[in-house]
Amino acid sequence: MESIDQFTCLNCNSRFSLDLPIWRCPCGGVLDVIKTISFDPSCLKNRHPSLWRYREVLPITSDRSIVSFGEGFTPMLRMELSNRTVWIKQDHLFPSGSYKDRGSTVLVSKIKELGIHQVVEDSSGNAGASIAAYCAKAGIECDIFVPSSTSPAKLIQIEAYGAQIHLVPGSRDDTAKAALGAAQTVYYASHTWNPLFFQGTKTFAYEICEQLNWHSPDAVVLPAGNGTLLIGSYIGFQELLMLQLIEHMPRMIAIQAQHCAPLYHAYQQKTKEVFPVNAKETLAEGIAITNPVRGRQMMEIVYKTNGQVLIVSENEIRASLKEWCKKGIYLEPTSACVLAGLNHYMQTTDAEHVVSVITGHGLKSNESIKKML
């Protein structure tokens, strides 16, 4: 069958070859990847427990382009919560300490395949550290823009991988603007704009369904900042439905911090339009996104899957962090926020099979955790 794999613009529907070094449509719209999917799970039997076991659905042409540490296929913890069983995917156990490696391994592989030698990225910390790690492995030069308020541990990690750090005063939005400026001349390895990143995060859905013996959960409870995990898993679940490997689409439950909740406002207004908010500082720095590039796409997913947007207070983040540390799980405050949201959700649902996630390792946030104990 001839491949129809292409970029498509969500704004004007233009199509582009996946071999073009683009990350945004000339019209300014966000791009998605459309891909012919064919995949037979019987091939999985003898494959390594990494996310590259789903090789056929990842848009990389040659195996020689793959930049990988053997990441993924993270263990799921089975737990009792509100008298029901939930599974928590342990995505803090990735090589750079966060699930962002799902997107980076696929995006940087494609960058290597395209013969690109230099990239820019901007981040509140984890995406930058992740892209820097994979660029280090691939020998690609990389410049990371971060807010000057970023956690010291994340800055050290980015620098240690050999990336060039650019500290930007002001908000996370100001940092994004600075990176966009640099991206006029250098390829933008953006986890928010670049659709190839989402081709990596979609493996989250493949792993869950394989680990649940090719059943889809009733609901997945996920962080919602820029939506890399929310949109990525939706893409994955959709492909699995198309392949008839699962029987239904799970409800997508998006968790935000009360102090920075643009999606929650849209949800309350019952609209898809997401407007920038004036945020207060939050412990959940990984999802403190006031003006998400793919906000509309996230809201469409929430509505289409009969999902919800829930918010969590700073006190709840603190309590959740302590509670999970006492269970032996060392996690970032951002991840504690998601699990506090999971608690909310469990109190209101009769869903039987619920999956959530630990997105980032506590070792990334030692200083802020120390203050919370």
Ligand SMILES: *Cc1c(COP(=O)(O)O)cnc(C)c1O
């Ligand atoms: C990036 C990040 C998130 C948020 O994910 P989005 O894709 O921006 O919604 C959550 N937790 C951690 C630890 C992160 O690094």
Ligand SMILES: [Zn+2]
């Ligand atoms: Zn367009």
